[in-house]
Amino acid sequence: MEKTHNSQIPTKSSHKNEKEPEIITDKNQMRRWSRAMRSQGKTIGLVPTMGYLHEGHISLIKEAHKLTNLIVVSIYLNPGQFSPTEDLSTYPSDFDGDIQRLMAVPGGVDVVFNPYNLYDYGNSSVAGDGEVEKKGAVSCVEERGLGHETWVRVERLEKGMCGKSRPVFFRGVATVVTKLFNIVEPDVAVFGKKDYQQWRIIQRMVRDLDFSIEVIGSDIVRENDGLAMSSRNVHLSTEERKKALSINRSLSIAKFAAEKGQVNSGELRNMIIQEINEAGGRIDYAECW
Amino acid sequence: MEKTHNSQIPTKSSHKNEKEPEIITDKNQMRRWSRAMRSQGKTIGLVPTMGYLHEGHISLIKEAHKLTNLIVVSIYLNPGQFSPTEDLSTYPSDFDGDIQRLMAVPGGVDVVFNPYNLYDYGNSSVAGDGEVEKKGAVSCVEERGLGHETWVRVERLEKGMCGKSRPVFFRGVATVVTKLFNIVEPDVAVFGKKDYQQWRIIQRMVRDLDFSIEVIGSDIVRENDGLAMSSRNVHLSTEERKKALSINRSLSIAKFAAEKGQVNSGELRNMIIQEINEAGGRIDYAECW
Numbered sequence: 001m002e003k004t005h006n007s008q009i010p011t012k013s014s015h016k017n018e019k020e021p022e023i024i025t026d027k028n029q030m031r032r033w034s035r036a037m038r039s040q041g042k043t044i045g046l047v048p049t050m051g052y053l054h055e056g057h058i059s060l061i062k063e064a065h066k067l068t069n070l071i072v073v074s075i076y077l078n079p080g081q082f083s084p085t086e087d088l089s090t091y092p093s094d095f096d097g098d099i100q101r102l103m104a105v106p107g108g109v110d111v112v113f114n115p116y117n118l119y120d121y122g123n124s125s126v127a128g129d130g131e132v133e134k135k136g137a138v139s140c141v142e143e144r145g146l147g148h149e150t151w152v153r154v155e156r157l158e159k160g161m162c163g164k165s166r167p168v169f170f171r172g173v174a175t176v177v178t179k180l181f182n183i184v185e186p187d188v189a190v191f192g193k194k195d196y197q198q199w200r201i202i203q204r205m206v207r208d209l210d211f212s213i214e215v216i217g218s219d220i221v222r223e224n225d226g227l228a229m230s231s232r233n234v235h236l237s238t239e240e241r242k243k244a245l246s247i248n249r250s251l252s253i254a255k256f257a258a259e260k261g262q263v264n265s266g267e268l269r270n271m272i273i274q275e276i277n278e279a280g281g282r283i284d285y286a287e288c289w
Numbered sequence: 290m291e292k293t294h295n296s297q298i299p300t301k302s303s304h305k306n307e308k309e310p311e312i313i314t315d316k317n318q319m320r321r322w323s324r325a326m327r328s329q330g331k332t333i334g335l336v337p338t339m340g341y342l343h344e345g346h347i348s349l350i351k352e353a354h355k356l357t358n359l360i361v362v363s364i365y366l367n368p369g370q371f372s373p374t375e376d377l378s379t380y381p382s383d384f385d386g387d388i389q390r391l392m393a394v395p396g397g398v399d400v401v402f403n404p405y406n407l408y409d410y411g412n413s414s415v416a417g418d419g420e421v422e423k424k425g426a427v428s429c430v431e432e433r434g435l436g437h438e439t440w441v442r443v444e445r446l447e448k449g450m451c452g453k454s455r456p457v458f459f460r461g462v463a464t465v466v467t468k469l470f471n472i473v474e475p476d477v478a479v480f481g482k483k484d485y486q487q488w489r490i491i492q493r494m495v496r497d498l499d500f501s502i503e504v505i506g507s508d509i510v511r512e513n514d515g516l517a518m519s520s521r522n523v524h525l526s527t528e529e530r531k532k533a534l535s536i537n538r539s540l541s542i543a544k545f546a547a548e549k550g551q552v553n554s555g556e557l558r559n560m561i562i563q564e565i566n567e568a569g570g571r572i573d574y575a576e577c578w
Contacts, residue, residue, distance in 0.1 A: 211471050
C-alpha cells in the first residue's frame with residue numbers, strides 16, 4: 001500500500017499542537033470511552049469512513065468540530081455493503097497515512113475507531129448459527145458473518161438510483177451505521193452529500209428508528225478541476241479521470257440550462273446523458289425531476 | 290372496556306408502600322428521564338408490553354427488579370406488527386387497570402411509557418413522504434405511518450413457525466423494539482419465553498446490531514389449569530378455552546414420551562398434532578426437532 005496518495009494533504013503536517021488520536025479497535029472499549037466522556041458532559045461527533053481519507057472526509061470532520069466537543073472517526077471497510085462481485089478486495093487503504101492526515105486537521109480527532117470485524121460475534125451463546133441460507137441479495141458478510149442475519153432496510157429510499165445496480169449496498173450501509181451508532185453512541189453524525197442517497201437514507205433511518213442522533217449532510221468537496229473527491233478515484237487511469245470530469249460538467253450544463261429557463265426535466269436529463277456519453281462514459285443511471 | 294379482567298391480580302392492592310408509576314407519553318421526555326437516571330448511576334430495566342397486563346407480565350417485571358435499579362414498563366399497542374387482517378382493532382386494553390396492577394407489584398414500577406403513536410413523525414423535514422408503495426408484506430403502519438419505511442429484519446429467525454402465517458409480525462416486533470430501545474435506552478430488557486421465537490429474534494437482533502442491552506428470557510406463567518397466560522385469552526369462549534388446554538397437554542404428552550425414550554421427532558410431533566386435533570383445535574404449525 002502506498003503511503004501518500006493525495007498531494008493536497010501533507011502527511012507530515014507542520015501544524016503545531018498536533019493531537020494524536022487514540023486508536024480503539026474493541027467495540028466495548030469504544031462504548032466505554034463514549035460513556036465516560038458523556039458522563040463528563042461532553043458531546044460526541046461521529047464521522048464514519050472506510051479509510052483512505054481525502055479532503056472530503058476532512059471537511060466532514062471540520063463540520064463535526066463546529067457541533068460537538070469530541071470527534072470520533074471510524075475507519076472500517078464494511079463488507080456488508082459490498083456484493084461478492086464488487087470491489088471489497090481492491091478498495092484502497094492507507095491506515096498510517098490516514099492517521100497522519102487526521103493529526104493535521106485543526107483541532108485534531110479524539111478517537112479513531114478501527115474495528116477488525118464488526119460481524120464476528122465469536123462463539124455466540126445464541127443458537128441457530130447453522131448454514132447460511134442464501135436467498136435474495138447477498139453481501140460479503142454472508143461468507144464471513146458467522147451468523148449475522150439482521151439487516152436494517154429503508155424500504156422506499158433504498159430502491160432506485162444506486163440501489164438498482166447495487167442491491168445490497170444500502171442495506172449494508174444502514175446496518176453498519178446502526179451498529180456504529182450503537183457502539184459509539186454519538187450526539188451528531190456527519191455524512192457527505194456526495195453520497196446523497198446514502199445521506200437521505202441515514203436521515204430517514206434515524207427518524208424511523210428513533211435514534212437520538214443529529215445527522216448532518218456536508219457539501220461535496222471537489223478537486224480543482226471539478227472532480228468530486230472519492231477514495232476510489234485512485235483507481236482511475238489518466239484517461240478515465242479525464243472522462244470522469246464529464247459528470248460534473250454535465251451537471252453544470254443542466255444547471256445552467258435550468259437557470260436559463262429550461263423546465264423540461266426530460267430535456268435536462270438528455271443534456272446530462274449526452275455530455276457523459278460524448279466523453280465516452282458509461283451511464284448507470286441519470287435522474288432528473 | 291372492562292376494569293377487571295384477571296381475578297388473580299387484585300386491582301386494588303392491599304400492599305403498603307405502593308408506588309405510583311410516572312406516566313410518560315412523550316418519547317423525548319422518556320429519553321430525558323432515562324439519561325438523567327443513568328447520569329446518577331442508576332440502571333434501567335425495560336419490560337415492553339402491549340398492555341392488558343396479567344401475571345405473565347408481572348413475572349417479567351419481577352425478573353427485571355432482580356437486575357436493575359429502575360423499571361420502565363412500556364404499554365404500546367404496536368400497529369407495525371399487525372397485518373390489516375389481524376386483530377389490532379380488537380386487542381384488549383385496560384390502561385387504568387394496568388396501572389393498578391403495576392402498583393401492586395412489590396417494588397412497583399418507576400415509569401409507564403405509553404406513547405400515542407410511535408410512527409407519527411409530524412411534518413417531517415425529510416422529503417420523500419409521498420405515496421406509500423405497497424409491495425410485499427404490509428402492516429397496519431403502512432396506513433398510519435406517515436412515511437415510516439425503515440424495518441429491522443432478522444432474516445433467518447423470522448422465517449418459519451409464527452413467521453409463516455404472520456409475515457409482518459417479526460419485522461414489526463424487531464422494529465418497535467429497536468425504537469423502544471433507542472427511546473428508553475435501558476440496560477436490561479425482559480421478554481417472555483411464551484413468545485419464544487420473538488425472544489430469540491430480539492436476542493439475535495441485539496447481538497447483530499450491537500445494542501448494549503442485556504436481553505433476558507423469562508419463563509412462561511400458566512393459569513392453574515395449565516393454559517399459558519396471554520392477553521388474548523380474554524377472547525376465548527368457555528368452549529375455546531377448554532380446547533386451548535390441549536396445547537399444553539399435547540406438549541406434556543410429548544415431553545413425557547421423550548423422557549421415556551421416544552427419540553423420533555416425527556412421532557413426537559404426531560402425538561402433539563393428534564392431541565390438539567382430538568380436542569377440536571386447528572393447528573397452524575407444530576414443530577419438533
